[in-house]
Amino acid sequence: MAWAKAGTTTLGSAGDTLTVSGMTASKFNQSLVHMPRSGNIGEKRTYNNSGTAQLYAHRRSANGLGEVTATSQANTDYNVFAGFGDFFIVNYVSSIVGEEKLSIEFVGSTYTAGAGTAPDRAEFVAKYVPSPDATITRIDYNNTESGSYDTYSNLSVLGSDGVEALNVQDGAIYYDKTLNKEYVLSNNTWTEL
């Protein structure tokens, strides 16, 4: 398997939603989200367009301050800072069939523009408990504030289960460890030796 692009969306104009849908499910995903702001913005993330169902819980610390937990939520809420800035979120999530979907996430925010202010940071662990079970094939970030995600805001998702580059030529011999048998490749067909 290989890490591969699962989906990406870049806003062509300012908007309130960033969505990647139609992803091929992988055991693990990595998401990168960069949301420049136009006005004040906030983020709530859902998986699989889950609507108002209360399928989410998380624990987080913002700027190293005390732990905060939220349970039975309809989304994962990133509105944890006193100010509003551009957001940069790095997310690792497991998406195993039949299991709760567990994520480890890190948030950076520019806070006020300019080098005269320090950025904000937050650390999350979260879970998504779909009912019925479903692997993650769609991710949405929805703006909760009066402004918009600016043009060029981007959500990109990588999946762990991509296909590796593999060039096998006719005449190749494959030893099957499971069956303890050998096969030869000819015209796209493996024939047992």
Place this chain on the structure above:
Amino acid sequence: MVEWLAGNRLRGTTAERPSVSLQSPSVGGWVEVGRFTASGTVSSMPVTSLPDKRYYMYLSHYTTNADGQRIEMNSDTGSNYSWRYSNNGGSDSTSTSQTNILGGYGGSGLEEFNMGYIANKSNKEKLTQTWTNSYGGSGAGNAPNRREIVGKWANTSNAIDELDFPPASSTFQSGAEVVVLGWDPSDSHTTNFWEELASVELGSAENSLSTGTFTAKKYLWIQCYVPSSSGGADNYVIRVGNNTIDSGSNYSQRYNINGGAQGSGTQVNQDKIRLSFNISSGSEWFFANSFIINNSGNEKLLISHANRNSTTGAGTAPSRYEMVGKWANTSNQINIIDLLHQNSSSSLGAGTIIKVWGSD
């Protein structure tokens, strides 16, 4: 994973047998876009001529007699940077109007491994996130230090085309290296910096799961998933080795549970590294994400985070674990990893997974 052998021969499982003669590889994944390796003592680690990518990932490793790395963009040495950081889970500190971004831990006579990400849009401020493992002194009798940093470069007119990683003062020693990876929505490459080295899954409950030996690489990215456990509750831990697992007292670590609310501290001269600690007495499931610098001649430094649970459903929040650890071996690379339930009478559930990606 299919093994490639000499003479147009391959070996793997039934499921891994390629279905066609030419598979179309997947597009994307992190691709290397720049690297600097010091051939002697250096006072900076510039990575130049970077293509414009929306996201960068970087990995750096060095020994120094001086101080940890900083991050400088496009040779801008003006007071255009600011940052926020935490040392060892302590209270945040901030600095503004700086001439670069904090990117390491620092101190004298040290070895450090840093990894991080950068968001890069030409007309927007650039944001960095960095995690640091600073070895804390040689040997398993010393626990590493950790630092978490966010930073920004307030430039809103240029995309990044150069990243420099100078020490805060003085020099880095020969062999210091930084690798910069890129990812962009427009990418169509089918190459990938991170090669899958091992992917194993427990078919039935066992106390441990081993990757088996894999091809050693300088940089390792590890993800572990435990869907359940049985028996007495305890920590989920890893041991590593070269061909055989080292169960000697050659590990140390620094940890933080739920931001310190449920414990924090150091553990030295250990026979394992704990990726997470038990919460309660029942089945517990977890997900861990870790990076390791894996040079044979240096201590192997690990940066790890985990999410662990003991109660099903969205009515309970997960617990979070922040960890830096090390294997104090300085003569071999890691090429085998075991994930274990610390209670030898207990089991990791069927479906437990270890995936290892790596690159030189």
